[in-house]
Each structure stands twice: as structure tokens, then as C-alpha cells.
Amino acid sequence: MIKVGVIGVGRGRSFVSSAKTAGMELVALCDTWEEKLDAVGKQFNVSTYTDYDKFLEHDMDAVILANYFHQHAPFAIKALEAGKHVMSETTAVITMAEAVALVNKVEETGKIYMLAENYPYFKYNQEMRRLYQAGEIGEMVYGEGEYLHPDPVEVRNKRAAGFLHWRNNLPATYYNTHALAPLMHITDTMPVMVNALCIPYSDKDEQIDLLPKKSDTSSVILTRMNNHSVVRTIGTDLRGHGNWYRIHGTRGSMENLRTMDPQMMRVRHDRFELKEGEVEEKIYKPEFPFMADVANTTGHGGGDFFTDYYFAEAIRTGVQPYFDVYKAVAMSAVAIQGYKSAHENGAPYEIPDFKNSNAVREKYKNDNWCPMPEFRDVQPNQPFASVYGDLPITEKAKELARKHWVEIGYRGEDV
Numbered sequence: 001m002i003k004v005g006v007i008g009v010g011r012g013r014s015f016v017s018s019a020k021t022a023g024m025e026l027v028a029l030c031d032t033w034e035e036k037l038d039a040v041g042k043q044f045n046v047s048t049y050t051d052y053d054k055f056l057e058h059d060m061d062a063v064i065l066a067n068y069f070h071q072h073a074p075f076a077i078k079a080l081e082a083g084k085h086v087m088s089e090t091t092a093v094i095t096m097a098e099a100v101a102l103v104n105k106v107e108e109t110g111k112i113y114m115l116a117e118n119y120p121y122f123k124y125n126q127e128m129r130r131l132y133q134a135g136e137i138g139e140m141v142y143g144e145g146e147y148l149h150p151d152p153v154e155v156r157n158k159r160a161a162g163f164l165h166w167r168n169n170l171p172a173t174y175y176n177t178h179a180l181a182p183l184m185h186i187t188d189t190m191p192v193m194v195n196a197l198c199i200p201y202s203d204k205d206e207q208i209d210l211l212p213k214k215s216d217t218s219s220v221i222l223t224r225m226n227n228h229s230v231v232r233t234i235g236t237d238l239r240g241h242g243n244w245y246r247i248h249g250t251r252g253s254m255e256n257l258r259t260m261d262p263q264m265m266r267v268r269h270d271r272f273e274l275k276e277g278e279v280e281e282k283i284y285k286p287e288f289p290f291m292a293d294v295a296n297t298t299g300h301g302g303g304d305f306f307t308d309y310y311f312a313e314a315i316r317t318g319v320q321p322y323f324d325v326y327k328a329v330a331m332s333a334v335a336i337q338g339y340k341s342a343h344e345n346g347a348p349y350e351i352p353d354f355k356n357s358n359a360v361r362e363k364y365k366n367d368n369w370c371p372m373p374e375f376r377d378v379q380p381n382q383p384f385a386s387v388y389g390d391l392p393i394t395e396k397a398k399e400l401a402r403k404h405w406v407e408i409g410y411r412g413e414d415v
């Protein structure tokens, strides 16, 4: 068994459900929210720590990062320095400078680094990869990835305690990996350039006055991939919950269904180029390629099992996983460079390839441009979380948020 410690007992808990089958054992937990930490520690009967440095001294092989979204890189770097393999929740880095530092550290330590991106491992996304790799639709020329996750105000507040919580301050381009990663995985392409626009909350949206949120409702990111194709990704707060992926190739297209069962897929060929044995349209429900029994019982459409599985496999074999540090920072770069682009009405920004390039690392090693409050407050000329400026929070939203935060036992200074 690979001994694993988890930081962040919110999302971090879900790792446990498939860890054993993947060959991993939870041995320690770390969180600064003591009540939650104690409860989860008792539930799994493992050691608990409120101090990350002490936690890293625990006897373990690997660390899973499920702490705050925008603080993964420094925690990953510390874990790598302590000789641990790292699997990080999205996102890998929050600045381009962090991308350089993280890539350097993974190379220097030789430890396994994986982004825990689970959406590529949905049944239909794995099936799309199988079909694509077999040449079913030729080469991607255009793709779409959509991750839409609207929620009622109460749910959102209870998931984001504190005015400075990352979910209340995250620009609309930043939660992009669930939309983009499946397209990269299906087609083995990498992003090279972005143009993005952010979409503000409409004043007709009843949530606008009720949420303590400083960022925009959504963004559209156009990404040029390294095979010259273009993909469009959207997320996250648009109404119409769901995940959809679609790829147009040089001889066909495929997608998961928008109507009825979104677990089903549609593969489409045009009549004029049908090959023998092919049909114009196939609609069916795919199954996992392997370990379906376990995957079907785990979260996020089985994706949570496959991230555990591939992380453990990488540690056992010593071979970096598919979502290695280079793909991880490339996706974060799409979010960051995309947000720069959105500030200039969609101007193009490059997505540098950090692999094998000292010039790229030199260029970005001091690029600390970042909209998150703790970066903005310590350096000049930083962007706000919305491209439309420093959005006000209404008194009504503050009052409602405090009520919800008290209900979940939050005792921070904001209540």
C-alpha cells in the first residue's frame, strides 16, 4: 500500500472511497479547520495535523492537495522538497511565476506530480478517447468543452465561507480544467494560444444582489491547440447545469448527448465519406474500459477512481502520469493568460511550453500577475476578480452570507 496524506478535508475526503482499490492507504490528514479535521480524522481513524510542516514529517509516500484552489503550488513545492509524490486538485498554479517554480521543482526532485483532473475519465470521455485514437473521426479541427455548475445562493455560501474565500474571488476563466482537460486527453493536443472574454452577471439575475461574489458569471475561452485546431470552453456559473464535450474531426464528429441521458454518446459521419461498416449516426451508452465495478461506485462519474488509480500507477512504475506537471501548468496558463486576454477584449496571449525551454522559464519566472486578494494586496497594479472592476457586495448579500456561514460552524473574522 502507498501511504498517503491529504490536506483539506472538504473535497479531500472523497479520495478515500477508491484509495484502497487503487493500492493507497490514507495515513494522515491536515486542515486548519479543527472541528472538521477532528470529525474526519475520527471517521477514518488516522493522524491529524493543523500544521502542514508537521504533517509532512508523517511517515508517508505521497500527499494529495485539496486545500484552497489558489494555494496549491507552494504546498506542492514543500511536499516535493520533503520527498513526497504529489497529486494536486485543480488548479496547479495561480501565476505564471509559480508555473516555472513548480516545473523546476518536479524536475529537480524527480518525484511524481499529477493534476487530479477527473473529468477526462467519465465513461463517455474515455470512450471518445478510444474512438479518436482509433481514427474514428480523423483529426480534431474544432472542439467544445462545457462545465456548468450553477447552484442556489445558500449552497454557494456554505461552500465558500468568508469574504476572501477563493470561490468568492475567482475570476471566471480560472476553473477551466474540467472543460479543457477532456479535450486534451481525447486528442493528445496541447494549448498554444488563447483569446477570452468574461461574461458579467446580468442585473436581471436575482443572485447578483445576494452573493458575496467579486467575479463574473462565466467566460468563453477560445484556445488554439498545437495541431492548429480551436477549442471553445465555457464555465462555470451559467444556468443549465451539465458537462458537455464535442469534437469535430476531419471525417466525423462525436459528442455526449445534450438531451435525455448525457451519459450517452453520438458519433456522426457524413454520408459522402462513410467507410464500409460505418453508419451515419450511432447513439449509445458506453462503459468504462476497465475496473467498471469500482469506478461505477465512486464520485464524479467514476473520475475520482481513475485519478487515484493513475496516481498510484505512476508511483509504482516511476513514470509520470498523463496529467503531468507540464499539462497541469499549461491548463493553469490558459486560465491566467485567458484572464489577461479578457482584460483586453480578447487579445491573443501565448500559452508557453514550459517543457525543455529555459527561455520560456526565464521570461515568466517573475510574472506574479494575479487577481486573488492576497496577491493583489501586496503588489501594485494587480487586476480585480472581475474584468468590470471591484464589484460591490450588497448589505443584503453580506447579511445572508454571515447567516449561512454561522450555520456551518464557520468562526472566521467575517461573522
Ligand SMILES: NC(=O)c1ccc[n+]([C@@H]2O[C@H](COP(=O)([O-])OP(=O)(O)OC[C@H]3O[C@@H](n4cnc5c(N)ncnc54)[C@H](O)[C@@H]3O)[C@@H](O)[C@H]2O)c1
Binding pocket: 007, 008, 009, 010, 011, 012, 030, 031, 032, 033, 036, 050, 052, 065, 066, 067, 068, 069, 070, 089, 090, 091, 116, 117, 118, 159, 300
Ligand atoms: N475535481 C473535482 O471534481 C473537485 C471537486 C471539488 C473541489 N475540487 C477542488 O478541491 C480543492 C478543495 O476544494 P473544497 O471545495 O474542498 O475547498 P474548500 O475551500 O472548501 O476547502 C479547503 C480546505 O483546505 C483547508 N485549508 C486551507 N488552507 C490550509 C492550510 N494552510 N493548512 C491546512 N488546511 C488548509 C481549509 O480549512 C478547508 O477545509 C479545490 O482546489 C477545488 O477546486 C475539485
